[in-house]
Amino acid sequence: MGRLASLLAAGLFATASARPWSRDEGHNTTATNTTAPTMVNDFADIEPSEELTWVPCFDNPKVSCANLLVPLDYADESAGMTNIAWVKYISVDESAEDIIFNPGGPGQSGLSHVALGAEQLLASFGSQYNLISFEPRGVNNSGPALTCFPGKVEAREAFKQSGSNTVPLQEMYQRSKAHGQYCTRANANTTAKYGGTVAVAQDIMHFVDLRAAEKGTPDSAKLWYYGVSYGTALGQTLAALFPERIGRMVLDGNVYGVQHYTGVLPSDVDDSDAAFHDFFQSCFNAGPEKCTFHGSSTSVEEIENRYLTLLQNLRELPAIHNTDDAPGVITDALVSNQFFSQLYNLVGNAASLAETLAMLEQGLADAAWETYFGPAATGPAPYGSAAAAFDDQEALHLITCIDANKNFPITTYEEYLDVREVFRKESYYAGANSAATNLLLCLGMDITPPPSQQFPGFDPAGTTTSFPILFVNFLRDPITPLSSAQKMSAFFPGSVVLAQNSTGHGMSAAESECTSGWTRAYMAEGTLPPPGTVCQPDVRPFVDTPTKRGVVLPGVYF
Numbered sequence: 329m330g331r332l333a334s335l336l337a338a339g340l341f342a343t344a345s346a347r348p349w350s351r352d353e354g355h356n357t358t359a360t361n362t363t364a365p366t367m368v369n370d371f372a373d374i375e376p377s378e379e380l381t382w383v384p385c386f387d388n389p390k391v392s393c394a395n396l397l398v399p400l401d402y403a404d405e406s407a408g409m410t411n412i413a414w415v416k417y418i419s420v421d422e423s424a425e426d427i428i429f430n431p432g433g434p435g436q437s438g439l440s441h442v443a444l445g446a447e448q449l450l451a452s453f454g455s456q457y458n459l460i461s462f463e464p465r466g467v468n469n470s471g472p473a474l475t476c477f478p479g480k481v482e483a484r485e486a487f488k489q490s491g492s493n494t495v496p497l498q499e500m501y502q503r504s505k506a507h508g509q510y511c512t513r514a515n516a517n518t519t520a521k522y523g524g525t526v527a528v529a530q531d532i533m534h535f536v537d538l539r540a541a542e543k544g545t546p547d548s549a550k551l552w553y554y555g556v557s558y559g560t561a562l563g564q565t566l567a568a569l570f571p572e573r574i575g576r577m578v579l580d581g582n583v584y585g586v587q588h589y590t591g592v593l594p595s596d597v598d599d600s601d602a603a604f605h606d607f608f609q610s611c612f613n614a615g616p617e618k619c620t621f622h623g624s625s626t627s628v629e630e631i632e633n634r635y636l637t638l639l640q641n642l643r644e645l646p647a648i649h650n651t652d653d654a655p656g657v658i659t660d661a662l663v664s665n666q667f668f669s670q671l672y673n674l675v676g677n678a679a680s681l682a683e684t685l686a687m688l689e690q691g692l693a694d695a696a697w698e699t700y701f702g703p704a705a706t707g708p709a710p711y712g713s714a715a716a717a718f719d720d721q722e723a724l725h726l727i728t729c730i731d732a733n734k735n736f737p738i739t740t741y742e743e744y745l746d747v748r749e750v751f752r753k754e755s756y757y758a759g760a761n762s763a764a765t766n767l768l769l770c771l772g773m774d775i776t777p778p779p780s781q782q783f784p785g786f787d788p789a790g791t792t793t794s795f796p797i798l799f800v801n802f803l804r805d806p807i808t809p810l811s812s813a814q815k816m817s818a819f820f821p822g823s824v825v826l827a828q829n830s831t832g833h834g835m836s837a838a839e840s841e842c843t844s845g846w847t848r849a850y851m852a853e854g855t856l857p858p859p860g861t862v863c864q865p866d867v868r869p870f871v872d873t874p875t876k877r878g879v880v881l882p883g884v885y886f
């Protein structure tokens with residue numbers, strides 16, 4: 329299910345077309361005016377510059393782009409330079425506060441959120457602010473290149489072809505380890521080691537400084553930041569490293585940052601079972617008209633048991649689909665992966681998920697395939713399917729493991745099995761899958777960032793930020809549980825956790841005027857909700873469709 333499953337099965341997809349500009353590649357960084365300020369849609373058309381040189385872009389008069397040259401290592405100029413793609417949306421007034429946004433991944437690009445979705449995103453904060461985002465190191469247009477197969481596309485394709493996510497666990501373990509060892513060797517002399525999260529945090533503060541100079545605001549300007557999913561790990565890192573620079577910080581759908589820096593995250597699935605159960609409960613409450621998988625069930629347990637029977641049957645004999653696309657089978661793993669991925673936005677997906685399950689229960693595998701799994705399927709692709717393999721997988725893989733670096737604890741298959749048990753105890757529905765995907769990512773990987781980019785850890789004595797952090801988390805988030813928000817809040821005295829009584833990942837997955845009200849007040853007046861506040865949503869699975877705001881962030885943590 330996680331991205332590794334698709335990475336192993338469908339392979340490492342086309343890498344980001346990172347363009348590691350550097351001074352010695354012959355770019356004349358002083359000649360920024362040679363590019364006329366005409367509309368551009370590609371960062372390749374923007375001459376990199378050490379200054380913020382904004383160019384109109386993406387056919388939106390409120391949006392402009394800057395291709396910023398930065399040192400690979402701020403503490404060692406000899407390492408050379410790379411470029412970072414920045415994008416800004418000016419709502420009303422250039423001098424308004426900038427909110428810097430990271431959508432997650434790691435490895436997600438913030439470009440389209442700003443170019444196409446700024447108004448929706450700002451609805452939770454206030455339409456007066458500017459929205460700024462960027463492509464973190466190694467992502468799409470930003471350098472340095474993050475790939476395990478530098479200059480060897482054929483090797484990557486061969487690895488991709490040889491994979492499958494149904495092989496025995498021992499084989500998956502060894503395969504991941506082989507990949508990690510290969511990746512480490514291939515990057516022995518590359519600049520990939522400069523791609524970790526600490527470096528990205530330094531890039532953000534460098535940007536804040538340049539932006540303050542550009543706007544004529546004082547030195548040590550404050551950061552206003554909104555991070556979702558992996559973007560919360562980045563935010564927690566910013567707060568730990570630059571506590572005196574925090575103006576506002578909203579962290580939404582929280583990663584347990586302590587575990588992020590080890591590469592082993594059993595906490596991720598703390599609330600997964602609660603998310604699955606909410607589907608069964610909501611289906612029962614909605615009744616057979618709205619939930620097609622309801623059948624004639626007389627209890628929630630009956631619905632859940634029918635689901636378990638369906639999985640059991642598919643495990644014993646996968647269903648055949650024989651559509652025009654290609655023959656194939658639907659396995660229990662594919663169905664449970666699909667189920668899990670739909671929980672990221674249960675309000676939006678509950679009805680179609682119920683329909684998929686009902687079709688499979690009735691033996692309508694062709695219809696289920698065509699509608700929900702195959703190439704013609706609309707909506708988010710199920711995790712573990714080829715269609716879900718984003719081209720940011722290599723960036724995700726390398727960023728995760730550069731961050732974990734020497735802290736990743738597993739070196740033998742026996743150790744792996746022990747940690748896998750911890751995952752399985754954490755979640756009945758998602759533990760084993762998470763252990764077969766995310767947990768395998770950093771095996772055999774050993775890419776060490778330079779000293780200035782190694783994360784020193786969160787201070788157990790507490791780090792007081794110049795403005796308190798607002799943590800936001802759904803009560804039933806399948807991949808970043810409320811407990812992670814609470815555990816991270818404990819590192820930052822004065823911070824508050826605002827919970828929302830919804831199932832999904834990130835507050836855009838279910839609107840709540842209560843939650844938006846608090847986030848807007850926090851931004852405008854600096855008001856924090858009382859600790860323990862739980863907001864009720866305005867939309868519920870099977871009852872409402874999330875059309876009011878309608879933005880579903882692709883930012884997911886794995």
Ligand SMILES: *[C@@H]1O[C@H](CO)[C@@H](O)[C@H](O)[C@H]1NC(C)=O
Nearest residue numbers: 355356357358359360361362
């Ligand atoms: C770089 O551009 C500037 C301004 O156009 C020009 O004066 C300078 O000669 C150029 N340098 C090189 C090395 O091309």
Ligand SMILES: *[C@@H]1O[C@H](CO)[C@@H](O)[C@H](O)[C@H]1NC(C)=O
Nearest residue numbers: 358359360361362364365381
């Ligand atoms: C470069 O362009 C900017 C804006 O178009 C202008 O203000 C500036 O004077 C130009 N600089 C040079 C050296 O031509």
Ligand SMILES: *[C@@H]1O[C@H](CO)[C@@H](O)[C@H](O)[C@H]1NC(C)=O
Nearest residue numbers: 369370371437439440468469
């Ligand atoms: C990568 O950048 C290009 C512009 O240079 C943009 O059109 C494209 O959407 C970006 N890719 C992603 C995944 O955001």
Ligand SMILES: *[C@@H]1O[C@H](CO)[C@@H](O)[C@H](O)[C@H]1NC(C)=O
Nearest residue numbers: 478512513514515516517518
């Ligand atoms: C990296 O550099 C060392 C020393 O120059 C060399 O021995 C080694 O073969 C290089 N490794 C790769 C993968 O290029």
Ligand SMILES: *[C@@H]1O[C@H](CO)[C@@H](O)[C@H](O)[C@H]1NC(C)=O
Nearest residue numbers: 803828829830862863864868
């Ligand atoms: C969450 O909402 C449900 C109804 O959908 C309600 O029964 C439950 O008490 C709420 N829980 C909290 C903590 O607000």
